[in-house]
Amino acid sequence: EAFSPQDATTNPSLILKAVQKPEYRTLLDDTVAQYRGRALDELTDRL
Known part of the structure; x- marks a missing residue:
């Protein structure tokens, strides 16, 4: 693996x-559904 999350910026x-x-909209919809009720930083980390 050439790149890891620490190698990128969001x-x-x-x-x-x-x-x-x-x-790409389904990526957002799926992530929001999966992380509904959790802290916002968890959701944004997944995006």
């Missing part, structure tokens, strides 16, 4: 742009 504006596209 840019919220890029995530927002991605989930606004129909082909």
Whole structure:
């Protein structure tokens, strides 16, 4: 594995742009459903 999570940075504006596209929207919906009721930082870490 060339990259690990510690090798990347999360840019919220890029995530927002991605989930606004129909082909990526299910990623957001699935993650929100899976982490509903948990802390927001857990949900955002999964995105």
